[in-house]
Amino acid sequence: MLIAQISDCHIRDQETPVGRLVDTTKTLHLVTEHLMGLDPAPDVVLATGDLTDDGTTTQYAILREILAPIDGRIVPIPGNHDEQPAFRLAFSDLLPDDLPDDHCSYVVDDHPVRIVALDTTLPGRHDGHFDHLREAWLDTALNAAPDRPTVVFTHFPPFDTGLRFMDRAGLIEAGRLRAVIENHPQVKLLSCGHLHRPIQTIIGTALVTTCPSTGNQLNLALHSERADAVNEPPAYQLHWWDGGRFVTHTGVVRNPDSVRTVDLSDYATEVRRRHEAGEAHTKAPLGN
Numbered sequence: 001m002l003i004a005q006i007s008d009c010h011i012r013d014q015e016t017p018v019g020r021l022v023d024t025t026k027t028l029h030l031v032t033e034h035l036m037g038l039d040p041a042p043d044v045v046l047a048t049g050d051l052t053d054d055g056t057t058t059q060y061a062i063l064r065e066i067l068a069p070i071d072g073r074i075v076p077i078p079g080n081h082d083e084q085p086a087f088r089l090a091f092s093d094l095l096p097d098d099l100p101d102d103h104c105s106y107v108v109d110d111h112p113v114r115i116v117a118l119d120t121t122l123p124g125r126h127d128g129h130f131d132h133l134r135e136a137w138l139d140t141a142l143n144a145a146p147d148r149p150t151v152v153f154t155h156f157p158p159f160d161t162g163l164r165f166m167d168r169a170g171l172i173e174a175g176r177l178r179a180v181i182e183n184h185p186q187v188k189l190l191s192c193g194h195l196h197r198p199i200q201t202i203i204g205t206a207l208v209t210t211c212p213s214t215g216n217q218l219n220l221a222l223h224s225e226r227a228d229a230v231n232e233p234p235a236y237q238l239h240w241w242d243g244g245r246f247v248t249h250t251g252v253v254r255n256p257d258s259v260r261t262v263d264l265s266d267y268a269t270e271v272r273r274r275h276e277a278g279e280a281h282t283k284a285p286l287g288n
Contacts, residue, residue, distance in 0.1 A: 001112045003151065003239040004035055004042035004073075007193030008050040008213035010081065011066075013058045018229050024053075024215035027234035027253075028066050031214045034253045035236065036069050042238065043111060045070055048193035048211060049079025049121070049155030051087075060090035077117045078104055079155040079193060080126045084119075103134060107141050113188070113241050116141050118154040120171060127169045128156035130177040138177075142184040149241070150187045157192035157210050161199055162222035170194075178203050189239055189246040196229075198237065198250040209248050211237045 010024045035042060047067075052059035067074055074094060078087045084104060088095060096106045108115040118138055120128035142150065158174035158181075160167045171177065181187050182204035190208045196218040199210040212235035219228035233252040240247045274281055 001241040002040055002042045003044050003046060003113075003115075003191075003241070004038075005046040005048060005153070005191055005211045005237040005239065006031060006035075006214050007048040007155075007211040008079065008196055008215065009047075009063065010050055010053045010213070010215050011059045011063045012053045013056060013062065016053070018216060019053075021229055022216040022231050022234075025062060025066065028063075028214045030253045030255070031234050031236055032066055032070060034251075038238075042073060044075050044108070044115065045073045046115075046151075046153045046191060047074055047076040048153055048191060049077050050081040050193060051076065051079065053081055055081065055083025055086050057086055057090070060086055064090060075108055075115060075117065075153075077119050077153065077155060078121050080121055080128065082121070084121065084123065100133075100137060103137075105134070105137055105141075107144075109145075112149075114145055114148045114150040114186075116150060116152045118152055120154055120156050120177075127172055129172040130158070131173065135176055135180060138180055139183075142180070142187065146184070146186055148186060150184070151189045151191060151239070151246075152181065152187055152206075153191040155193050157194060157199070157208065158190075158203070159201055159208065161195060161197075161210075163195060163197070163218065163220075164223065164225065165227045166195055166218070181206050188241075189248075191237070191239065198235070200248070207246055207248065209237060209239075211235075212250065 009028050012019045051063055076091050104119040106117050120130050122129050156171035158171050158177040185205045187206045190206050192210045195210045196213040198212050201208045214234045216229045217232040219230045233254050235252045238249045
């Protein structure tokens with residue numbers, strides 16, 4: 001199974017300082033077109049929050065229009081820049097009818113890997129909260145299928161990263177979420193957004209990743225008081241389930257006119273021949 005992830009699209013309908021740095025509508029178009037061209041194609045596309053910048057109906061309309069070519073594979077959750085009532089309305093055709101009243105969490109059960117969407121956003125707040133209600137909901141959802149490999153995806157990562165200004169406005173009661181993940185070894189992947197950078201750690205037996213943004217990234221300034229948005233390329237992640245573990249790749253998307261390639265097909269053919277023949281992969285004569 002192949003799971004793509006996009007995050008922090010920040011679709012805007014008015015000019016902002018960060019919006020002058022990166023046209024997030026254009027970059028999301030680029031990422032969507034890139035995902036459409038992947039072979040094999042992703043089975044699902046997790047969208048891990050901050051899909052719009054202000055949660056307006058206009059921004060959600062722009063977002064849905066851009067994502068239309070991959071609409072049937074989108075599995076979304078809100079982030080702190082989204083507004084839950086507008087989010088629920090915008091994705092009413094993709095969300096289940098039995099959502100909890102106070103958070104947009106749900107389970108997708110029709111894939112080889114179980115997918116659990118966990119919403120930890122708070123109305124009117126830029127930090128998140130994994131409170132007792134969400135803890136009970138997640139524990140119940142995971143207890144329902146303890147033997148099935150599971151992905152949990154959420155907006156706020158439950159760990160400090162060294163990006164101080166983001167850590168300070170992160171997830172309240174992050175330790176509680178870590179404890180739930182540690183208590184459920186069937187969780188093989190916890191995929192997050194929010195940080196506009198690719199970051200990895202381990203919680204219990206689960207690989208934990210944060211997905212970079214399809215728009216701007218944040219400057220990698222560890223343990224610094226600096227806070228900069230940078231126009232590094234738009235990016236996404238691919239999570240490949242090989243039947244026993246997840247392997248995560250981070251990809252960037254550039255304007256096709258600026259991409260240069262060298263054809264290594266002959267080299268790859270020779271490597272495959274030697275592998276199938278059981279031959280050693282000596283340096284010569286495979287080329288330069």
